[in-house]
Amino acid sequence: MPRSTTARIDLNALRNNYCTARERAGSAKAMAVVKADGYGHGIAQVASALADVAPKYAVACIEEAAAIRAAGLAQPVVLLQGVHAAGDLADCAQQNFEPVLHGEHQLNWLEQGGHAPDFWLKVNTGMNRLGFRPNELPAVMARLEKIGVGGRLHGFVSHFACADDAESTMTAAQTATFETATAPWPQLLKSVGNSAAHFISGQPLFDWSRPGIMLYGGSPVVGKTGPELGLEPVMTLEAPLITTRVVSAGESVGYGGAWVAQRDTRMGMVAIGYGDGYPRHAGTDTPAAIDGRRIRLIGRVSMDMLAVDLSNAPEAREGDPVELWGRTVGVDEVASCAGTISYELLTGVTSRVPRTSF
Structure with missing residues (x-):
């Protein structure tokens, strides 16, 4: 008989936390972030539990998106880390995966032809991990039009470095940079809001927020616990x-x-x-x-x-x-x-x- 060590997953708490995120997102829609095996909770069961409330999922990589499809779920899946090989773009188009493109090499892959998927562009607003700098966007957009895939572009994403710290001014600065950088294309969607951003008063979440840790009851805010933020442990x-x-x-x-x-x-x-x-x-x-x-x-x-x-x-x-x-x-x-x-x-x-x- 195996030992009784176990991780018990409360799927009702998960759903309640998603509803909290959706309410705090205001007019923005909320894509459920289920990367890293659903933050250790099991990606298939987490995604399935949210299937009737979450219109879109977000993961890090294509193998995680494939696990969602293997669970029988059809919602679009955003690949926050983009793709790692040219051939992945065709798979994304076939499977309704939406990669976030963030580098020159990925644009080169688009130029190689084939059926392009719907995709997003990452804007580097100061975190300096991934993304195109704001002054690079006009050239990138022109290149996409020349390739003939501009119509596949959903919009722009960025990521906050210090949203967990209520004392930091960096989130406001990043938001301003993002708004200025994307202003020439008002018809495109925008997404910046990680879990912590849901708890910043007056913070714009634009069109799509991306709640992650808060779905699982963990706190995204320095000095606060999940229950103090109205979140349930999962x-x-x-x-x-x-x-x-x-x-x-x-x-x-x-x-x-x-x-x-x-x-x-x-x-x-x-x-x-x-x-x-x-x-x-x-x-x-x-x-x-x-x-x-x-x-x-x-x-x-x-x-x-x-x-x-x-x-x-x-x-x-x-x-x-x-x-x-x-x-x-x-x-x-x-x-x-x-x-x-x-x-x-x-x-x-x-x-x-x-x-x-x-």
């Missing part, structure tokens, strides 16, 4: 207690003897570790929960196990499920203790942990 990561014992005052637990009991302490070992994607850098005092009661980790996280202090759960016994994150302990809390963000924790849960949905 993943509950659970693992069983596999033993309990009392360690005497002065005894240590785990590798490096990193935690030493100050008094006789009842503790337990939980069947999950960094081999399952639980963060190794989540140390002593990182919260967990048993039956709705908060407990804490002690010592170092091992590959397959971690230790918890059961002082606050005196009735806990072997076999009891321990919530590592979920509704009692937020994933943003655990991420903060581990010095990272909820995005990394959710996408980092390994294939060793089965996903079950309800």
Whole structure:
């Protein structure tokens, strides 16, 4: 019988979070970002759960878009990273994938002929990862018309670097740059809004927003948790207690003897570790929960196990499920203790942990 370590996926919470994104997007439509295997929740089940509410999906790459088609879903899929080979353009045209083109090499591929897909152009407004600079757009647009594919262009996208930081002025600057750069083509669509942008008062989201982490209940805003933003946790990561014992005052637990009991302490070992994607850098005092009661980790996280202090759960016994994150302990809390963000924790849960949905 396999261990009962599992990631339980609440699809109703997912749908509720999408509805929150759609409401906060105002007049913009919201494409559901389901890249990285649905942020670790399972791309097929996530996309299927949103199929009757999301008019469009967004992923990073063509293999993720293909997984959506394999799930039997027909909505258009935006490829945020574009395509990586000339032949991918024909596949995009056939499968109704909408690549975001961001470089000279991709324009060269369009010039090679064949049936061009509907596509978007990436505008580099200051993040400096991908995209054409604003002063390059007129030449790019002229080139597209010469190639004869201008009619396939949906519009322009950009991406914010600091939208998670309410104190930053960079989002406003990027927005102004984007508006100026795209103004000569008012008939084309525009998309800039990541999850964090949905929570910036007065921020234009234009025609299409792109909610990602907020769909899964994680916070996109520095200093806030998902529930504080009105978002519901979608993943509950659970693992069983596999033993309990009392360690005497002065005894240590785990590798490096990193935690030493100050008094006789009842503790337990939980069947999950960094081999399952639980963060190794989540140390002593990182919260967990048993039956709705908060407990804490002690010592170092091992590959397959971690230790918890059961002082606050005196009735806990072997076999009891321990919530590592979920509704009692937020994933943003655990991420903060581990010095990272909820995005990394959710996408980092390994294939060793089965996903079950309800």
